[in-house]
Amino acid sequence: MPSIASVGPRSIWRRLHRWTAIAAMVLLVPISLSGALLVWHDALDAMMHPARYATTGADAALPAADYLASAATALPDDAQAAALRFPAERGRPVTVTMRAGAPASPVTVYLDPPTGRVLDVVDFRASLVGILHRFHENLTIPEYSGRQIVGWAGAGMLVLSLTGLWLWWPRGGRILAGLRWRRSSATTANLHYLLGFWIALPLAVVSASGIYLAFPQTARTAMSSVAAMRLQPPRGFGEPVSATALTADRALEIARGAAPDMVATALFVPSRGGGERPRGDEARPAPAWRVDLRSAQGSEIATVMVDDHSGAVRRLPDPLAGDRAAQWIRWIHEGSHSGPVWQVIVFLCGIFPTILAITGLVIWLRGRARRKAVEQARPALQLDAAE
Numbered sequence: 001m002p003s004i005a006s007v008g009p010r011s012i013w014r015r016l017h018r019w020t021a022i023a024a025m026v027l028l029v030p031i032s033l034s035g036a037l038l039v040w041h042d043a044l045d046a047m048m049h050p051a052r053y054a055t056t057g058a059d060a061a062l063p064a065a066d067y068l069a070s071a072a073t074a075l076p077d078d079a080q081a082a083a084l085r086f087p088a089e090r091g092r093p094v095t096v097t098m099r100a101g102a103p104a105s106p107v108t109v110y111l112d113p114p115t116g117r118v119l120d121v122v123d124f125r126a127s128l129v130g131i132l133h134r135f136h137e138n139l140t141i142p143e144y145s146g147r148q149i150v151g152w153a154g155a156g157m158l159v160l161s162l163t164g165l166w167l168w169w170p171r172g173g174r175i176l177a178g179l180r181w182r183r184s185s186a187t188t189a190n191l192h193y194l195l196g197f198w199i200a201l202p203l204a205v206v207s208a209s210g211i212y213l214a215f216p217q218t219a220r221t222a223m224s225s226v227a228a229m230r231l232q233p234p235r236g237f238g239e240p241v242s243a244t245a246l247t248a249d250r251a252l253e254i255a256r257g258a259a260p261d262m263v264a265t266a267l268f269v270p271s272r273g274g275g276e277r278p279r280g281d282e283a284r285p286a287p288a289w290r291v292d293l294r295s296a297q298g299s300e301i302a303t304v305m306v307d308d309h310s311g312a313v314r315r316l317p318d319p320l321a322g323d324r325a326a327q328w329i330r331w332i333h334e335g336s337h338s339g340p341v342w343q344v345i346v347f348l349c350g351i352f353p354t355i356l357a358i359t360g361l362v363i364w365l366r367g368r369a370r371r372k373a374v375e376q377a378r379p380a381l382q383l384d385a386a387e
Contacts, residue, residue, distance in 0.1 A: 010167070017163040018364060024156035025357045027139075031153055034136040035206075036350025038129070039335045039343055042092075045129045049120065057114035058090040064248040064267055070116040071096035071109035080240040082106065084248070084267040093119055099240065151214025154207045157353070161204035164356075168197045186366070192359035199352045206349045209333035212326075220326070229322035239272045241287050245308050248289075255291035255304040258313045262293035262302060270308045286310075 037044060046053045060067075068081045079100035086094060094111040110119040124130040131140070138146030169175075183193050212219040223229060246254075252264055270287030289306040303316040319327065331337040335346030 013163045013166050020159050027153040029354050032350045032353040034132045036347050039347045041129050052110050052120040060113040062116050074118045074121050075100050154210040158207040161200045164196045165200040188359040188362045202345050203349045209329045223322045227322035228320040240269045251289035251306045254306050259293050266292040
């Protein structure tokens with residue numbers, strides 16, 4: 001066995017690349033494939049469930065209260081509306097998130113924008129797209145550190161990307177020679193080298209962004225140390241209040257008045273998660289409607305809080321530099337808000353690891369067989385030499 005001192009850097013990187021792949025590929029292949037499908041999750045959902053998107057028009061012209069009332073008719077009486085979202089694209093349905101069952105879980109009701117007719121009722125977590133999201137984020141086992149496992153698998157992918165680029169680099173620095181197809185006599189090796197080179201840097205970027213998303217608290221602490229960030233808002237849907245002082249339409253009207261040049265994209269019903277204000281306790285905020293708005297061009301986004309008791313309006317501060325950077329990291333990883341070219345690249349970052357895993361496995365097995373054949377032939381060669 002060669003000593004560590006006698007092993008060159010290239011051999012070290014090759015072993016690191018090989019054993020990282022062997023250890024991580026069982027997880028990396030399905031995680032990558034699920035990520036590839038999620039690049040176009042809306043199109044995938046529409047293809048599998050066309051009735052869910054069978055709208056009769058593009059304009060969401062009904063009052064907000066009508067959409068909420070229509071969604072309520074599709075579920076048992078104890079269901080409560082939590083959020084109303086207007087279509088992000090023309091021809092898409094209006095959606096209402098309801099809390100139903102015991103324990104309460106979110107259910108999405110799809111509505112026809114012009115008529116408010118119920119198109120479908122979906123438990124998103126049980127749908128194919130929902131399962132893909134849950135698997136890609138936490139292997140569907142959040143209670144067993146699934147999110148962290150995905151993060152470490154992403155770290156393995158980052159190591160594979162960077163070591164693979166190092167191993168691809170031709171000896172002598174002849175880059176053009178490295179781009180040739182026939183660097184080896186085996187088709188699988190040529191495919192591994194060429195696909196690995198073209199995807200290495202984008203895959204490293206997607207992997208690094210995935211690591212950031214897999215460890216949100218650590219990542220947020222690191223980001224806030226170099227760029228200012230707002231206080232992190234609570235996640236998920238709290239329990240909606242049983243009765244609100246303002247109607248949904250009045251809350252929308254007040255919010256639109258605070259940002260007249262913007263269009264409402266979502267309305268969140270006041271919840272107990274925000275904390276009802278007990279008598280004599282002015283420190284705790286009263287329940288408030290949250291309205292998300294965007295400019296007509298989509299370049300500006302704002303969030304307005306409308307106090308359910310007084311109707312007072314409070315516009316949340318615009319995202320700070322750290323918030324914008326964190327949002328861009330998410331967009332880069334998802335392939336969203338970055339144009340079709342980056343979407344295709346992110347999709348390929350989900351597909352190529354499977355091809356690289358198969359070709360890499362073939363290369364490794366072929367190498368093992370070759371080394372075994374040499375070892376078996378060595379005694380005979382030594383015997384012939386002795387004679």
